[in-house]
Amino acid sequence: MDFEKFEAWVLKDIGINLSAYKSNQLHRRISSLMTRIGVTTADEYIALLKRDLSERQRFLDFITINVSEFFRNPEMFDELSKLMKSEVLKNNKNLRVWSAACSIGAEPYSLAMILDDYAPKSRSYLLATDIDNTIINKAKMGEYSNSEVRNVKKDYMNKYFTLKNDKYFIDNKIKNMVTFKKHDLILDRYENDFDIIVCRNVVIYFNTDIKNEIYKKFSNSLKSGGLLFVGATESIYNYKEYGFEKASTFIYRKL
Ligand SMILES: C[S@@+](CC[C@H](N)C(=O)[O-])C[C@H]1O[C@@H](n2cnc3c(N)ncnc32)[C@H](O)[C@@H]1O
Numbered sequence: 204m205d206f207e208k209f210e211a212w213v214l215k216d217i218g219i220n221l222s223a224y225k226s227n228q229l230h231r232r233i234s235s236l237m238t239r240i241g242v243t244t245a246d247e248y249i250a251l252l253k254r255d256l257s258e259r260q261r262f263l264d265f266i267t268i269n270v271s272e273f274f275r276n277p278e279m280f281d282e283l284s285k286l287m288k289s290e291v292l293k294n295n296k297n298l299r300v301w302s303a304a305c306s307i308g309a310e311p312y313s314l315a316m317i318l319d320d321y322a323p324k325s326r327s328y329l330l331a332t333d334i335d336n337t338i339i340n341k342a343k344m345g346e347y348s349n350s351e352v353r354n355v356k357k358d359y360m361n362k363y364f365t366l367k368n369d370k371y372f373i374d375n376k377i378k379n380m381v382t383f384k385k386h387d388l389i390l391d392r393y394e395n396d397f398d399i400i401v402c403r404n405v406v407i408y409f410n411t412d413i414k415n416e417i418y419k420k421f422s423n424s425l426k427s428g429g430l431l432f433v434g435a436t437e438s439i440y441n442y443k444e445y446g447f448e449k450a451s452t453f454i455y456r457k458l
Pocket residue numbers: 266267268269270271272275303304305306307310332333334335338386387388389402403404405434
């Protein structure tokens with residue numbers, strides 16, 4: 204398999220920069236996907252992706268891995284909530300919050316619930332972005348399964364969800380708090396002046412250089428005192444290099 208050729212085509216035609224991903228892991232995964240589909244060469248796979256839209260979507264789903272749930276790692280969300288209450292919302296109730304690589308929307312909607320709970324009258328801007336338009340459309344629908352809402356606390360469940368035919372529908376009030384946009388963390392420009400950036404379970408797929416670039420850009424996009432909340436396997440050991448201090452195990456404060 205000529206990965207170089209394949210990656211060049213994917214960047215040109217699909218607009219995803221695969222060279223940003225950890226290459227061994229990525230190549231192993233693409234090879235196993237190709238075996239399942241029954242193609243062996245780059246040319247064969249490119250031809251298939253050119254003519255078959257559903258295979259194209261399958262490849263996108265495969266690359267982007269969009270598993271998520273509400274309050275993923277609840278104890279870490281508790282830490283974030285505490286810091287929001289004790290420092291971020293102390294001086295300013297109108298926050299700018301960004302859920303980057305938000306997948307099905309469970310993450311930004313979790314943040315919206317916390318904000319609505321702690322600062323009900325705030326006029327906060329809650330940006331939620333992902334590279335994958337299909338998943339953004341799913342997020343906008345706000346319809347979830349039992350397993351996706353398993354970490355939602357009882358009072359939030361009662362207040363913000365309606366159960367219909369085994370599906371959990373998020374309240375319109377919470378939905379309307381979130382602005383969804385398509386955004387590629389590697390190729391697109393970042394907005395500025397955020398109080399909180401949440402970016403979890405996506406940089407693990409990127410190589411070190413790209414990861415460093417992203418953390419640098421997050422630091423630039425945060426206000427001083429702003430918080431960066433990362434995933435449970437994504438400790439940033441060199442956080443000082445980006446101008447952060449540690450606020451909690453997986454939360455960093457911009458100096
Ligand atoms: C595993 S999900 C994480 C969802 C959520 N942050 C969480 O932790 O539950 C990873 C998401 O990253 C998105 N993604 C992958 N590459 C991306 C990129 N270059 N820019 C923005 N989002 C990307 C995928 O589409 C997917 O929805």
